[in-house]
Amino acid sequence: MADLEAPQSKSRDLDKLLLRAGNLVGPDFYPGTEVKALISQLSIVSSSFSDFVIRLLSLRVLVVGAGGLGCELLKDLALSGFRNLDVIDMDRIEVTNLNRQFLFRLEDVGKPKAEIAAKRVMERVSGVEIVPHFSRIEDKELEFYNNFNIIALGLDSIEARRYINGVACGFLEYDEDDTPRRETIKPMVDGGTEGFKGHARVIVPGVTPCFECTIWLFPPQVKFPLCTLAETPRNAAHCIEYAHLIKWHEVHGGKSFDPDEPEHMKWVYDEAVKRAELFGIPGVTYSLTQGVVKNIIPAIASTNAIISAACALETLKIVSGCSKTLANYLTYNGGEGLHTKVTEFVRDKDCLVCGPGILIELDTSVTLQKFIDMLEEHPKLLLSKASVKHGKDSLYMQAPPVLEEMHRPNLSKSLYDLMGRVQKDTVHVFGTALKNEEKQSSLTKLRVVFKGADGVADMDTAIGA
Amino acid sequence: MIGLFKVKEKQREQAQNANRGGASVKKQSAGELRLHKDISELNLPSSCAISFPNGKDDLMNFEVSIKPDDGYYHNGTFVFTFQVSPVYPHEAPKVKCKTKVYHPNIDLEGNVCLNILREDWKPVLNINTVIYGLFHLFTEPNSEDPLNHEAAQVLRDNPKLFETNVRRAMTGGYVGQTFFPRCI
Structure with missing residues (x-):
């Protein structure tokens, strides 16, 4: 593999990282020219390359x-x-x-x-x-x-x-x-x-x-009180936001403001200048107007x-x-x-996005109502009056009454059908949980797995190396 | 870390297949999830009602009507539109008053001057606190933070006249040059 050696000048700094072993390297790191194939300009994938290099190349x-x-x-x-x-x-x-x-x-x-x-x-x-x-x-x-x-x-x-x-x-x-x-x-x-x-x-x-x-x-984002903008502007940004948030709607009614439309921006700028003159405030410029309205930091x-x-x-x-x-x-x-x-930030172990959530195994016949009842009994949840959300779909909402009514027909349907007949997926449930004998508002992620559903029924089949 | 790539192709395919069912579901934003929770936990006085003009599939846009049971605005009905962004609760909901109202803190375009909707918004606040804030504007209109300058001045200088003006506006009529549709 000597021909893999690139001229030293081109990849000198990478070579130091990739060709030498070290105390801080990962457990799977193999220094040498194979790793360097990653940085080489070679387009041939030689059969002599290891899986490792082929993977890097792909x-x-x-x-x-x-x-x-x-x-x-x-x-x-x-x-x-x-x-x-x-x-x-x-x-x-x-x-x-x-x-x-x-x-x-x-x-x-x-x-x-x-x-x-x-x-x-x-x-x-x-x-x-x-x-x-x-x-x-x-x-x-x-x-x-x-x-x-x-x-x-x-x-x-x-x-x-x-x-x-x-x-x-x-x-x-x-x-x-x-x-x-x-x-x-x-x-x-x-x-x-x-x-x-x-x-x-x-x-x-x-x-x-x-x-x-x-x-x-x-x-939090810095936002000025509307009444300050309307009554007591003190700086150039106040004048610009007045033109952008208040004056625009007063004059243009329902037409929404488009920050990428130069004519709109010019209009806001002109109005801001008038307002600044009225209150004797200096410093309104076109670029500041863009900056304030689009929230641009140079x-x-x-x-x-x-x-x-x-x-x-x-x-x-x-x-x-x-x-x-x-x-x-x-x-x-x-x-x-x-x-x-x-x-070093630490993980939120209950994170609704990256956390594991609680694993729940269900039969495909379980209705949404039955599922909600089960949550109340589940020792890790003890969740009463649960509402259920799957992706963008809310499956059930306990309150307010207008929403409860709209979702009620779902209660008698099977959860498997409501979730689009997938073998497993994430749902979020929220309601009142009993924690340390105290009722608390709770929002939890669940991994629902259906037993005996189509596809890979056994959780373990995709594991192992 | 290279272990991430060491898994055999077949297993990778399997994982993808198993995942496909889930992936076809439209992605929800974490903000949406929090909003749904907020809505399911609303604890409103009987004088406030929430409705969802776009049905159950769009909870990010809704309306709240407030019917004050006391004060200058007794028995009027005021409708607010709420627009909640996917960045909620990092950003406050956008709230506008749909009902034209003669009020020191609400202008004729429906902009509302309520501190928790702008400078004092915190992610620990929720939809319930915003609705209570709006409710409070009707029981305690505040001439110190005017958005409707004239109304604020009248409230400050002549509360009796202010009361008359509010009544006139709510029953449908002119206050000065401005016409207010009936909202009682």
Whole structure:
């Protein structure tokens, strides 16, 4: 395999990680040229390669977002030797992206980010295959996400992270003793930046905390009281929000405001200027208007580069085992001096998204009513007056009366039918639970398995290595 | 960690097959789950009622009608629309008043000035607390936080006139230049 040796200059830094053993390497790490095949430009899969290398070569990574972080991530992963990448982004390139989203040029404005980003990286890095998806993340089938070994996130919203986290954790399955099954784990590497601040985190569902486990750590968004906007504006942002939230509806009635419509933005800006003049407030500019209305925090290219590098390195570590992964949340602050810190977040064992939930085995004939009665008797639940939800469908609601009435016909149907005749799936139940002799409001995840249903009846068949 | 990829292809396929049934179910958001719980635990006074214009499959958009049993707005019926985002409870529900009302804290477009809907929203709050907050606006209209400037001024300077104006608006009529449809 001597011919695998690439010129030293090109992969020197990767060689240090992949060709040498070390004290921090994972238990399954085999240093050497086989791992290096991952980073080589070879397109032949030799029969002499071990399963290990073939797996690395067929590894697929999804990059979510092709913006400031996404551009960096794609480039970093490609240069680290990842050969099969997909990138998904619903946006088109805007002229204001060009200062930091370096894969884009002026003539690309208006084109889909994912497509141009994929094209540019493939032009510059030989051997890499990048499939672009110009699409909303919610519009892809859930199975689409199951095609990837790792999902790297370069997103800018809690909502999108929460969605992908839910999807990835949805693939996770647990054994009967509540240990996660390795083959169903879909690791995520999440990056985020705001100005000079950023974070990188590794989420291994079932092993490290998922996004939902720690969602309460997010600071609340700053919102101004409406009456302040209407009566006592004190700064430029108050004037802009007045025009955006109050004046727009007063003048345009039912027409909803579209922040991506330049005419709408100009109108809000003009109104904000008038208001600022009225109250003698300085500082309303067009770019501040955009910033306040779209909640934009200026993006700094170097922060993106640093966070992306951390994310790409973590992705490489998860794949190769060449070192321990970040445990599990890195914060970076380059605003005043430079400060980075790694914090180990802990899992919420009762997390409704990544937690194992409580395993319940049922006959396919059990009706919803019977199931609800069983929850009251179940020693781990003692849940009375339970409402039941399966995916997007609510199967039963105890209250309010209008909803109870709408769901009542379900009670006599079999749960198996109501859940679409699947052999096993997750449901959520909520109601009043008896804990330490006290009644408490409770929301719990259940893994329902139907005995004797079609398909794989035995939970154990998919386990083992 | 490479162990993640060591499982034989066959087992991987099996896992996928077993999972397929579940995966075809539309993904719910964690916010939706919390909202359903909030709704099932509503504990409303008889003067408040909730309804779901889009039926049982859309609980993220609903209406709450409030019929104050005391104070200036006694016997009026005021309908609020609630829009709950998937990010709930990280973000407050968006609440608008559908009924045109002469009120210091609600403007003529239906914007509501209630602290817990904006600057003081916390994820520990819930739909019940918001409804009680709205209810409170009718028993204790507040001239300090005006959204309808004129109404606030009248309430502050001449409560008797304010009472007359509220009555006139609720029975369907003009207050100044503005017409209010009947809501009693």
